Amino acid sequence: MNVELADGSLVSVVIPMFQAGAWIMGFFVLGIDRREIVSRLRPGNARRSVVAFDVDAGSIPYLPQFDCVLLLSVHHQWVAEQGDSVARKLVSLLSEKAEKTLVVEFACLNSKYGQPQAALFDDNDHEPVREYARGWLGETLPDFGFEFLGLNEEHPIDEPFRVLFGGHRTQGSALNLCLQ
Numbered sequence: 001m002n003v004e005l006a007d008g009s010l011v012s013v014v015i016p017m018f019q020a021g022a023w024i025m026g027f028f029v030l031g032i033d034r035r036e037i038v039s040r041l042r043p044g045n046a047r048r049s050v051v052a053f054d055v056d057a058g059s060i061p062y063l064p065q066f067d068c069v070l071l072l073s074v075h076h077q078w079v080a081e082q083g084d085s086v087a088r089k090l091v092s093l094l095s096e097k098a099e100k101t102l103v104v105e106f107a108c109l110n111s112k113y114g115q116p117q118a119a120l121f122d123d124n125d126h127e128p129v130r131e132y133a134r135g136w137l138g139e140t141l142p143d144f145g146f147e148f149l150g151l152n153e154e155h156p157i158d159e160p161f162r163v164l165f166g167g168h169r170t171q172g173s174a175l176n177l178c179l180q
């Protein structure tokens with residue numbers, strides 16, 4: 001997939017099947033995951049690395065600033081495991097680390113979000129998922145302007161696509177990218 005940065009340039013993001021994060025060619029990339037996941041990975045290289053880091057409200061302030069923070073396939077996990085309000089807090093804190101762009105991927109199956117009291121949308125119906133995502137992001141990050149970036153292939157039968165939104169800041173300077 002291509003992600004457009006605030007300056008109009010495009011970076012190509014390849015999302016691997018395993019939980020290693022992603023590669024962005026030509027940019028410095030920092031991938032983050034839990035220690036038990038990172039310990040299974042091969043070492044990184046000059047432009048790509050994955051570090052063990054538990055993301056929570058206490059740890060996020062220790063992260064540096066990045067041009068772009070990508071929250072790929074993790075938003076629904078936080079909602080399911082920690083609840084909607086904690087997920088909002090984490091995304092809000094991480095947005096402060098994104099000087100230019102924040103990308104968030106939204107799952108298209110209600111079951112991925114745990115057991116919501118009421119259905120969030122019709123499963124795999126992308127327009128209602130987009131409405132859910134737009135509302136969630138608008139309430140959580142009112143200082144960002146978000147736009148629909150496209151659909152991201154997921155599982156051919158259960159969940160063919162995920163929904164990607166990108167939010168832009170108007171100011172920022174660091175030339176790094178942080179992947180979650």
Ligand SMILES: C[S@@+](CC[C@H](N)C(=O)[O-])C[C@H]1O[C@@H](n2cnc3c(N)ncnc32)[C@H](O)[C@@H]1O
Pocket residue numbers: 015016017018019020021022032033034037053054055056071072073074077180
């Ligand atoms: C479904 S995987 C997606 C991995 C990768 N972003 C991708 O798109 O291929 C979600 C990952 O987020 C990690 N994760 C979830 N909550 C986390 C947290 N609080 N801190 C660090 N990693 C977390 C999980 O361990 C899991 O490997």
